[in-house]
Amino acid sequence: MKNIRSMATAVTASLLSVLPFSAQGQTLQQSEIEEVLVSASLLPIAASRSANAITVIDSEQLKNRAALSVSDLLRDVPGMAVSRSGVQGSATQIRVRGAEANHLLVLIDGVEANDPSQSDELNWGTLSAADIERIEVIRGPQSSLRGSDAMAGVVNIVTRRADRPLSANLFTETGSFGTHNSGLSIGSKQGDFDGRLSVNHIETEGENISRTGSEKDGYKNTNINLNAGWTVSDELRLSFAARQSDGMNEFDGDSDFDGFVEDQDKVSEFRNSTMRVQGDYVSVDGRFQHKLVIAQSNNDNEAFDAGVLGNYTSSTKDQYQYVGSVFWDEFSQRLSVLAEREEEDFSQRGPLAWGSDPNQDRERNTDSLAIEYRTDLSDSLTLAASGRYDDNSEFDSANTFRVEAVYQLNDSTRLRSAYGTAIKNPTFSERFGFYTNFIGNPNLKPEESTSWELGVDQILFDSNLTLSATLFDAELENEINGFVSDPVTFGFTSANKEGKSKRQGVELTAIGILSDSLSLNAAYTYTDSIESDGAGGYKDEIRRARHTGSLNLAWQVMDNLHINTNAQYNGSQTDVFFPPWPAPSETVTLADYTLLNVNANYSASEKLSIYLRLDNLLDDNYEEVFGYQTLGFGASLGVRFSL
Numbered sequence: 151m152k153n154i155r156s157m158a159t160a161v162t163a164s165l166l167s168v169l170p171f172s173a174q175g176q177t178l179q180q181s182e183i184e185e186v187l188v189s190a191s192l193l194p195i196a197a198s199r200s201a202n203a204i205t206v207i208d209s210e211q212l213k214n215r216a217a218l219s220v221s222d223l224l225r226d227v228p229g230m231a232v233s234r235s236g237v238q239g240s241a242t243q244i245r246v247r248g249a250e251a252n253h254l255l256v257l258i259d260g261v262e263a264n265d266p267s268q269s270d271e272l273n274w275g276t277l278s279a280a281d282i283e284r285i286e287v288i289r290g291p292q293s294s295l296r297g298s299d300a301m302a303g304v305v306n307i308v309t310r311r312a313d314r315p316l317s318a319n320l321f322t323e324t325g326s327f328g329t330h331n332s333g334l335s336i337g338s339k340q341g342d343f344d345g346r347l348s349v350n351h352i353e354t355e356g357e358n359i360s361r362t363g364s365e366k367d368g369y370k371n372t373n374i375n376l377n378a379g380w381t382v383s384d385e386l387r388l389s390f391a392a393r394q395s396d397g398m399n400e401f402d403g404d405s406d407f408d409g410f411v412e413d414q415d416k417v418s419e420f421r422n423s424t425m426r427v428q429g430d431y432v433s434v435d436g437r438f439q440h441k442l443v444i445a446q447s448n449n450d451n452e453a454f455d456a457g458v459l460g461n462y463t464s465s466t467k468d469q470y471q472y473v474g475s476v477f478w479d480e481f482s483q484r485l486s487v488l489a490e491r492e493e494e495d496f497s498q499r500g501p502l503a504w505g506s507d508p509n510q511d512r513e514r515n516t517d518s519l520a521i522e523y524r525t526d527l528s529d530s531l532t533l534a535a536s537g538r539y540d541d542n543s544e545f546d547s548a549n550t551f552r553v554e555a556v557y558q559l560n561d562s563t564r565l566r567s568a569y570g571t572a573i574k575n576p577t578f579s580e581r582f583g584f585y586t587n588f589i590g591n592p593n594l595k596p597e598e599s600t601s602w603e604l605g606v607d608q609i610l611f612d613s614n615l616t617l618s619a620t621l622f623d624a625e626l627e628n629e630i631n632g633f634v635s636d637p638v639t640f641g642f643t644s645a646n647k648e649g650k651s652k653r654q655g656v657e658l659t660a661i662g663i664l665s666d667s668l669s670l671n672a673a674y675t676y677t678d679s680i681e682s683d684g685a686g687g688y689k690d691e692i693r694r695a696r697h698t699g700s701l702n703l704a705w706q707v708m709d710n711l712h713i714n715t716n717a718q719y720n721g722s723q724t725d726v727f728f729p730p731w732p733a734p735s736e737t738v739t740l741a742d743y744t745l746l747n748v749n750a751n752y753s754a755s756e757k758l759s760i761y762l763r764l765d766n767l768l769d770d771n772y773e774e775v776f777g778y779q780t781l782g783f784g785a786s787l788g789v790r791f792s793l
Contacts, residue, residue, distance in 0.1 A: 248679025395422045461508070510582045668706075
């Protein structure tokens with residue numbers, strides 16, 4: 151293992167020496183000007199016609215990185231901050247542009263996957279990267295199109311579809327920490343029918359996530375994914391998609407209430423699923439398009455302490471959606487309308503604690519109407535405006551809007567601008583509490599934000615280099631503080647903060663071709679995310695580093711050998727320490743860290759390839775959540791076979 155690490159370090163050092171220091175930064179980002187269809191609209195549009203800052207991670211990039219989880223890939227995306235509570239499979243949050251984790255909407259094949267029973271967040275730690283075709287990341291508020299959960303952005307995960315008469319793919323890998331990851335997929339496209347089924351299983355012994363002790367915290371997860379479609383005619387297509395994850399992760403907690411995590415025999419079991427039935431109709435002349443969607447997501451979470459069930463949460467979200475679009479003026483203008491019904495159910499069971507009953511059965515419904523107008527006034531200028539009305543059964547009705555403009559100044563320069571509002575409704579747990587010492591506050595008001603962004607994309611050196619810069623600014627009113635001390639019960643509750651919270655910063659990216667065999671993606675993000683301190687000033691929001699950067703160097707050594715070198719920098723950030731009662735909570739600083747990762751892919755034949763993944767090559771010791779240790783250096787070796 152030490153020899154492998156030494157060899158990989160030498161290779162990495164030689165690669166980095168080719169590149170000037172100032173170019174270090176972002177990985178896995180396609181050019182924002184490239185014509186890629188993305189979901190930044192009610193109908194797919196080209197990225198070059200969107201004012202959003204967009205990152206698309208495609209199938210080739212997914213293959214070269216061979217990551218275990220989607221969150222590992224999103225670490226490289228500008229503006230994204232990842233916080234994992236320990237090892238692989240542990241609870242993981244992702245924040246975009248300094249916003250909260252539940253301000254980011256996650257779509258899996260068009261289905262909203264955020265879990266209402268887990269504060270409207272997705273547990274990124276359990277989202278496998280297997281059998282994914284591409285990942286679209288749209289940064290900036292999308293509430294005017296997508297509603298409450300899209301206050302700061304959208305991540306759209308698209309799984310693979312069959313595109314050949316018959317295909318079969320198999321992979322297996324083994325690595326450090328007793329990790330084994332395997333998958334099988336079978337697909338077929340015959341005439342008007344296509345279908346693909348994939349199964350993936352990962353398990354790992356893990357490592358101890360607490361600062362003391364030696365008990366390992368493991369993880370298991372089995373994923374099943376199905377995509378099928380029927381092209382009924384040139385105008386009509388019916389499709390079906392379903393995905394299910396079933397697994398468990400071991401974790402530790404604070405057993406003696408000293409504010410520090412200790413070894414404990416705790417296990418969380420989860421079952422998550424999404425399902426979508428969709429019909430798409432396009433008129434013969436293409437001027438009229440209609441989409442009808444019925445979708446559902448389910449989440450079940452059980453927590454065990456020494457084999458005894460302690461608490462249980464579940465949620466179901468049903469969606470009924472219609473999107474209609476009409477084009478005119480030689481397709482330069484488009485009007486789209488969305489009508490949507492969303493029904494959410496929430497259940498929770500657990501022992502009585504801190505004078506409150508955590509056992510809850512709640513529901514809420516939202517009826518929505520959204521309108522989007524887009525026009526290409528010329529080959530150079532695109533304008534767009536969207537607005538959405540939400541009628542929620544629990545809150546006052548809400549209106550959000552967004553306007554944007556894209557101007558192609560010349561063949562090499564593109565300008566982007568956007569302004570709009572967004573909203574985030576309080577979660578079930580914030581309003582009604584959960585199974586520990588948290589007491590809900592049913593009187594919470596929705597969070598509201600107003601934001602703008604300005605961007606420029608510049609192509610240089612005969613299209614060999616693309617530079618992008620995006621300024622963003624958002625003000626948040628009624629931000630919900632989820633850990634307010636309750637003097638009556640000595641527990642915690644939620645409350646809307648007075649004053650405004652602010653998120654602002656800049657994203658810089660560089661995408662370049664250094665030679666016929668060497669290319670780079672680099673980025674730097676500065677994020678200033680602050681909230682009121684209650685005394686007329688401001689303080690930093692927790693788990694949001696001001697400075698982040700990443701670098702990816704892709705080297706095609708030979709026709710059949712590809713090496714990918716990835717570096718990630720995360721600056722220092724604050725977190726919260728809860729000492730024994732009655733001492734108040736304290737702000738602590740988490741040190742900065744740098745992760746260096748190397749991936750090598752060797753194609754032995756058209757059907758067989760071998761890959762090597764080296765993670766945290768420098769064996770950096772760091773924490774992303776106070777008190778939870780992360781993994782050191784790890785290596786994995788895998789084989790892929792395809793028919």
